[in-house]
Amino acid sequence: MEDIQKGEGNKPVEFKSRIDLNKLQNSVNRIKEELGKVIIGQEDMIELLIISILANGHSLIEGVPGVAKTVTAKLLAKTMSVEFSRIQFTPDLMPSDILGTSIFNVKTSEFEFKKGPLFSNIILIDEINRAPAKTQAALFEAMAEQQITIDGVAYAMQPPFLVFATQNPIEQEGTYRLPEAQLDRFLFKIKVEYPSLEEEIRILENKHHQKNKDAEGLVSTVLNAQEIATYQDIVKEIVIEDNLMRYIAGIVNNTRSNANLYLGASPRASIAIMDASKALAAINSRDFVTPDDIKKVAVPIIGHRVLLTPEREMEGFTTEKVIKQILEAIEIPR
Template structure:
């Protein structure tokens, strides 16, 4: 009898605990966003969900995959589901920093220089094929991605919130690409690798393409969230509970990357914060106001895979960063 009462009290406590933050509106909006994108995109569930998590966690995302796997289209469709400003920048080898940030132009009438803003001034910025531009152009993104401001002629210009960068790139083995600097990679919350579709998915892609006569009609996508709602949900995510032992778990995972014999370069504290924020967002879209070890494990690979550098020996052995992250997650004891 005593055990029965104890179980009833535990269930009541869990019910009360789960209602601490109302996450149903957030979940409903996430479902709507997926449905809107699903009007055109087949599959890519992991990419879409991680992109949504990155928006809620207020982080930038790098999307990598071979040409033709709908990286750019998916990012554009997600932006269409948000009622915010959107700009797209196609990176090319001859692109200059001023083509992104803007430049000061002399006004003959006023006898003064006027700053003309570049396409980076938007809420959602899609940078297509980011690794097609050289290091000089890449460096133009350092300040704006980290601090959400740019400095031109000693004047600071703040970006209007929300400000998020989605960047696509082809694998480094593809011809005509440049390696992204580690400092820039560290500014991305996630790196998501997009793989080829399955056979069934490819059949569905062909069927849908045939039905719409090879035309993409973006006008069918209905906006789901506006800027103020995005900011409200980003604030809500910060209230998700994280127990102290889980904070220690995150720190242990990242600390292991700095002392790992397979790695030449480990992750920075920015990676620890990224895992924490992403895990909170993942918990929220699952309808929980508390983080579990599974939330951390789910997000850790996307946070770490672009921040770690293998030792030359491991590279020669065709080892992968993903495998190292898997080994680390298997090694670190999961909190109970």
């Protein structure tokens, strides 16, 4: 990005970005183009998922069946040359089904550990709230500590390690509510809405023209693991001013004293907002964070980390509404 200011003699002087973001920007645009071959609309979901990759955070995708939650996450993984696993969570799923198990080798007379599908780079977990507590606990360690402990041996997860999980907000039969500590490990909770009428018409047209073509075959690879790691390091260098850090702290601190909330957000939410706003700035070819970056990522970051008071819940309030009220009430730094 170039900023033009007035120099001596009122002549314009060009200041170039302190960080070279051209390759990152081109890669993001190419990912969006590849996904656009199949996915119509859902720009916000795609952008937040890309931010989660750059900020090295997990994402929980919530929406009714049929709004392209699973296929978007799957195709996004297809744009990256990394290992990918898809796990369907069910009520009878056991920890060993995702972690792996030790098998006795008759030839060596020793136990050998066979890794499960969680040992991958991009993990798509479908209907995460259907697995019981033991399986959630096994997943929790991997998400929180980037490692898995089995039989007293710790296995480090190879970077990038990102979990994209989906859940249906309507159907509650045969589901288990995710514990707050696990929800807190998700960078974003992305709520996916129905497409507009125009988008749905385009979905039909796109599907008609594809005929028997495989959707995955239409999407090409854009990034490899090394490039992802490089871009994640670049995002950490994005500049954020002290007054904006105070702004983030003020937003999160307000959730702890807000009369509408029973549970406020923790410092992890503040760090998540800072990291995500840096990634959003990089996506927009800026080497500095703006208040608008912070406001855009605040709702999907804080929404699943706070709890409404029983009274507000009965009145039909939502955490998103409360967070937007907080954002409106706090003065934006200038």
